[in-house]
Structures are given as structure tokens and as C-alpha cells.
Amino acid sequence: MDTASPFGTHRAVDPAGALPYQAKRLDLSLPLKPGELLIDVERLNIDSASMTQLAAAHGHDPERVGAAIDAIVETCGKMHNPVTGSGGMLIGRVAAVGPDTAKPLAQVGDRIATLVSLTTTPLRLDRIDNVDLTSHQVVVKGQALLFENSLLAVLPDDLPETLVLAALDVCGAPAQTHRLVGPDDRVLIIGAGGKSGILCTYVAAKQVRDPRQVIAFDYKDEIVARAAEAAPGVTTMVGDATDAVGLMLAVSAATDHAMVDLVINCVNVPNTEMACILATKDRGRIYFFSMATNFQAAALGAESVGQDIDMLIGNGYARGHADFTLDLLRESEVLRRLLQGR
Secondary structure, X not given: OOOOOOOOHHHEEEOEOOOOOOOXXXXXXXXXXXXXXEEEEEEEEXXXXXXXXXXXXXXXXXXXXHHXXXXXXXXXXXXXXXXXXXXXXXXXXXEEEOOOOOOOOOOOOXXXXXXXXXXXXXXXXEEEEEEEOOOOEEEEEEEEEEOOOOOEEEOOOOOOHHHHHHXXXXXXXXHHHHHHOOOOOOEEEEOOOOHHHHHHHHHHHHHOOOHHHEEEEEOOHHHHHHHHHHOOOOEEEEOOOOOHHHHHHHHHHHOXXXXXXXXXXXOOOOOOHHHHHHHEEEEEEEEEOOOOOOHHHHHHHHHHOOOOOEEEEOOOOOOOHHHHXXXXXXXXXXXXXXXXXX
């Protein structure tokens, strides 16, 4: 394809003309086309579901995980985990702008973080220098392409780079939480001790009249304690999110059988759909931010138990989500410390 699509379809080689997410392989060859940006890549932030799967599959060995990431990128021309279907995002510096680009997303020399998934980003890795299985960050040298309709954020100079990368990787979740939570809602956050969960718990506790209306749930005391530290006064609960009936009974007891108005699912493991469904009251809502969600299981599961609820796909984009999340970090030293530790 000689012309450049703002959606990047001209970079799909298998099948040709596909949208980047749907393509089996993307092409990063030069020269640049109008509207494109060439990025010198410095660091990847692999999404939680993908890194959890890769670590489990490769014995929690950073070198083997790095080799698996390299193999995926070599095969696909992008970081698109074939098991989870997810990728992550990156930090780098703008190396070049395509010709005849009237309003480039950023200028040459700008250090940026992408706000689009690595599953849609043409990528080449020249080497992998370090894989951190805890932070899910991978130090690399390589290049990537962004399109006219891609999303990015120019990195601020008042926050640590690794913290910004960790926060921007999940910035859709707190922004959507801000939209969804009303002052009288009871809210259950599953996976409250992870990056997105901590941010969502903090936002939800600010939105409701009484922070006790927010239930922070995770699988270990020390993990759920992170959410409670970020949002003092929230109700904490520990258990197995794959035990749907067990979680339902715990939430029922905590809410005097009323259940919750909204569940926010931030876990990085599969088979938690039914726990969300059973914890939600009639005509309540579930926001599935987790990339481990099986949406077929969620739809059929709700039908199987007669639950009339609204289920929302965890769109990682909400207008202004990057600035919203970075402002949360600026206003809370506790959030900064907790996410830096993650």
C-alpha cells in the first residue's frame, strides 16, 4: 500500500491491509510515510496479564522470558502475546517524523510514552538488556512506529520515568473509575493491590461519601494492604477471586446481602468472571479492566445465573486519562511510593 493510513493498515503484511491488532505481522521498514513517527525505544512495560503468563510459562527466569519476548517481536513485528492477546506500552525518544506531516504527535527529540498497545505498534528489538519480572519493565534497544491516530504522552520532568511508565500503562482504569463511581455506590475492586487496583481504589474512595463503601479485594493480606494504605478507611477482604461462590458469600456478608453496585476487575489471572457477576446486585455494573477476562465466559455466565447487569469492556483509553492519572501521582505521595515499589 503506497499511502499511509492513520490507523496503520499500510504496515500490516499478514494479512495485507489488516488493522494492526488483527495482523499476524507488522512491517517497520523505512522510509517513513506521512503522519508516522519513528521512536528509538528504551523500555517496554509488558502488561500484567502477559508478563504473568510469560513468567509462569518460562519458570520465572528473566533470561527465558526475555528470549520469549524477543521471539514474539521477531515473529510478529510487534509485542503481541499469542496466549493473552495483550502487549503493553513503551518509552522512547522521537527519532524522526514522516514527510509532509503537518501536525506531528511530537517533535524530534521528545521523550514519550505510548498510550496505545504494543499489540498495534510496529516494533523491532536490537537487544534486551534487562527483564524485571516484578515491575514488568524490560530495558531494550530498538525502534517502533506510531501512526497519525496513535496516542502518546510527552514525559513530564517532575516524576520519575519508571513511575510514569508504570502509571501510564494502566491510566485508563482510574480515569474510567472516576466516570463510573457515584457518591452512593458500593464498589468492589478485585485485584486491588496491583498497579491499576491501587489507583482505582484511591479514586473510588474519593468519589464515594464513605470510603467503607469501597471493598478492596486481593489474595493476600500484605497485597490488599497496599490498597488500604493508598485509600485509608476502605473495607479490605482477602480471598480467591476464582472462587465465585466464596466471594459472593463474603460480599453478601459485608453488604448485609445488598451486594455491590459496581465491580472493577483488575486481576491478571483468568477465571474471575463469575465472581464479579455473583458479587454484583441486580442492574449493577462490572468494569472488566483485566486483560485476562474471557468475555464469552462473562456473557454466558451472567445469563446462566440470571443476572441482569451491565458489563463494560476495559477500554484502555479515556479522553484525558494520562493527565488525570499523572495528577493523581502529583497529589498523593503515598500513591507515588506504592507504584514506584511496584
